[in-house]
Amino acid sequence: MANQSNLIADNIEEYLKQHENKGLLRLLTCGSVDDGKSTLIGRLLYDSKMIFEDQLAAIEQDSKKVGTQGGEVDLALLVDGLQSEREQGITIDVAYRYFSTDRRKFIIADTPGHEQTWSVSQRSVLKRLKRSI
Amino acid sequence: MLNKKQMTHLKQLEAESIHIMREVIAEFDNPAMLYSVGKDSSVMLHLAQKAFYPAPPPFPLVHVDTTWKFREMIEFRDKRAKEVGMELIVHINPQGEEMNISPFEHGSALHTDIMKTEGLKQMLDIYKFDAVFGGARRDEEKSRAKERIYSFRDKHHRWDPKAQRPELWNIYNGRHHKDESIRVFPLSNWTELDIWQYIYLEDIPIPELYFAKEREVVEYGGAKIMVDDNRVSDELRKNSRMEMVRFRTLGCYPLTGAVESAATTLPEIIQEMLLTTTSERQGRVIDQDSSGSMEKKKMEGYF
Numbered sequence: 001m002a003n004q005s006n007l008i009a010d011n012i013e014e015y016l017k018q019h020e021n022k023g024l025l026r027l028l029t030c031g032s033v034d035d036g037k038s039t040l041i042g043r044l045l046y047d048s049k050m051i052f053e054d055q056l057a058a059i060e061q062d063s064k065k066v067g068t069q070g071g072e073v074d075l076a077l078l079v080d081g082l083q084s085e086r087e088q089g090i091t092i093d094v095a096y097r098y099f100s101t102d103r104r105k106f107i108i109a110d111t112p113g114h115e116q117t118w119s120v121s122q123r124s125v126l127k128r129l130k131r132s133i
Numbered sequence: 134m135l136n137k138k139q140m141t142h143l144k145q146l147e148a149e150s151i152h153i154m155r156e157v158i159a160e161f162d163n164p165a166m167l168y169s170v171g172k173d174s175s176v177m178l179h180l181a182q183k184a185f186y187p188a189p190p191p192f193p194l195v196h197v198d199t200t201w202k203f204r205e206m207i208e209f210r211d212k213r214a215k216e217v218g219m220e221l222i223v224h225i226n227p228q229g230e231e232m233n234i235s236p237f238e239h240g241s242a243l244h245t246d247i248m249k250t251e252g253l254k255q256m257l258d259i260y261k262f263d264a265v266f267g268g269a270r271r272d273e274e275k276s277r278a279k280e281r282i283y284s285f286r287d288k289h290h291r292w293d294p295k296a297q298r299p300e301l302w303n304i305y306n307g308r309h310h311k312d313e314s315i316r317v318f319p320l321s322n323w324t325e326l327d328i329w330q331y332i333y334l335e336d337i338p339i340p341e342l343y344f345a346k347e348r349e350v351v352e353y354g355g356a357k358i359m360v361d362d363n364r365v366s367d368e369l370r371k372n373s374r375m376e377m378v379r380f381r382t383l384g385c386y387p388l389t390g391a392v393e394s395a396a397t398t399l400p401e402i403i404q405e406m407l408l409t410t411t412s413e414r415q416g417r418v419i420d421q422d423s424s425g426s427m428e429k430k431k432m433e434g435y436f
């Protein structure tokens with residue numbers, strides 16, 4: 001898993017002490033449909049070694065069936081977790097993913113980019129929000 | 134780094150969970166907490182104690198017993214309920230019990246469906262809970278990553294992933310009609326590491342099964358399962374061995390794979406977790422059926 005710190009193997013108590021005092025940062029993706037938001041987040045998780053072997057094996061398998069990469073691994077599948085999202089290759093609803101560095105824990109919300117995917121109730125909330133700003 | 138005014142990530146997660154629990158108690162008539170005896174339930178129970186201290190949490194603990202849980206889990210469950218002074222409601226699907234449903238004989242899918250999902254729905258119908266806390270986390274599984282903290286269920290207890298309500302910042306919408314309910318996940322934003330770190334820092338009691346010990350195990354269904362009682366057939370038991378093992382998650386013993394381990398302390402468990410290359414759900418037969426299996430189970434009413 002993540003946190004490729006040597007301290008984990010060498011001195012776990014010290015590592016735990018360092019990781020008691022982390023900050024927390026929440027961020028979300030914004031952009032039009034197909035801008036590459038989900039792929040970017042998937043790549044971020046992949047590069048920060050947040051993906052377990054069994055999870056990677058599962059998306060490699062799924063990439064052959066439903067991916068947008070012609071059989072190559074589609075990292076957007078790491079966040080597009082619903083069956084219909086995987087089949088359609090788009091994000092329909094928010095996904096929350098997590099990773100952390102030595103200084104911060106991150107909560108990422110990967111959001112859908114097109115208004116049509118929003119339900120009627122979500123759109124009405126959005127409208128009210130826009131009016132109130 | 135953090136300045137003095139900022140709260141650490143664990144303090145922020147704790148505050149968020151406590152806020153969620155208090156919101157639910159303020160808004161719902163008949164809440165309950167699903168207590169599954171594992172590490173996440175242990176943390177959730179601890180947070181509930183903090184949220185309502187010095188009173189005991191104002192709702193019962195409920196447990197859907199499949200009759201195949203590790204015996205140690207049942208002992209631990211009964212002991213903890215007494216210690217925290219909460220009512221414990223246990224439900225076993227009576228039809229399933231009558232049919233003698235067994236994961237060995239009937240397979241994991243049917244067993245889970247009848248003893249867990251059906252049992253849970255029966256219990257909800259009997260007690261008419263309108264809000265049920267569960268210890269699921271979004272980092273556990275890909276369909277869980279899509280779930281709200283207040284997860285709305287229709288009168289058949291079904292989740293509709295395509296009609297989820299907006300949940301903006303910390304504003305939770307608890308409105309519901311009669312017979313509709315919500316599942317509440319106060320640990321949504323916690324990761325496996327957060328859970329272990331918090332257990333370590335707060336010294337939260339968890340079952341011994343998480344710690345490595347010599348246990349009698351045998352290969353079954355691609356995993357190493359523990360011989361927990363004499364319902365393991367003699368045929369199977371012929372090949373059993375004593376090994377140093379522990380469990381990363383707890384469930385029905387025939388469906389829960391043990392991992393070889395020498396970790397006997399919390400720091401050692403955390404160390405092992407951080408160095409492992411597979412997810413905690415890998416040891417569970419239920420999730421490996423197919424890619425969308427958790428989503429499907431949730432749509433049928435599973436937690």
Ligand SMILES: Nc1nc2c(ncn2[C@@H]2O[C@H](COP(=O)(O)OP(=O)(O)O)[C@@H](O)[C@H]2O)c(=O)[nH]1
Binds near residue numbers: 033034038
């Ligand atoms: N060429 C190229 N294609 C990309 C890149 N990032 C994403 N894509 C492709 O753009 C499409 C949409 O990506 P996705 O992540 O689903 O976009 P989203 O709707 O913003 O989440 C997919 O076919 C991706 O494979 C990139 O950096 N370069």
Ligand SMILES: [Mg+2]
Binds near residue numbers: 112
């Ligand atoms: Mg997307």
